[in-house]
Amino acid sequence: DVKVTQSSRYLVKRTGEKVFLECVQDMDHENMFWYRQDPGLGLRLIYFSYDVKMKEKGDIPEGYSVSREKKERFSLILESASTNQTSMYLCASRQAGTEAFFGQGTRLTVV
């Protein structure tokens, strides 16, 4: 079975902290994605990556950056966490042209 693993299920951080959300997939997928999900807004794409060291902005990249140094790992970085970044964060991976597999999500609370 394909596995997409997010490093934390729940996370609480303080305003202004630098936050790293890690995602690892075990199927050698080329494409990886970070979404956030908020009530009433659905899933919104933050960033995605086609390959190692390649990234593209999604619909809401402001306040976020990403890193993909190895194919299996895609990190989402909140440079200076703010309360409006409190959300559920979902990572996904897929091979080109096939279905995406999602992690279980990280519920981040910024206080």
Next chain:
Amino acid sequence: DAKTTQPPSMDCAEGRAANLPCNHSTISGNEYVYWYRQIHSQGPQYIIHGLKNNETNEMASLIITEDRKSSTLILPHATLRDTAVYYCIVRVGYNQGGKLIFGQGTELSVKP
């Protein structure tokens, strides 16, 4: 980029077929329609996808109209465990597989 439109919510009686519609009137000729669902507190789960022919798997059937401007996901015998938010997605982009853009989805409630 092609967008999708789905009703925000639907109810279905347990054991009956659930038919979930999706409009994608700006879809391009080489874009696929994907369906995912998300059960509360879990990540989305792939259900089925298609290009222009109807598709069926162990979970569901996908009916795509001839003009490809709309599609319907059919759960033939809905159970309580099918209660979830269902997302219809058109795969956008042409290089390296493209990104997946999720709309609001349809919240399906299966009732006993």
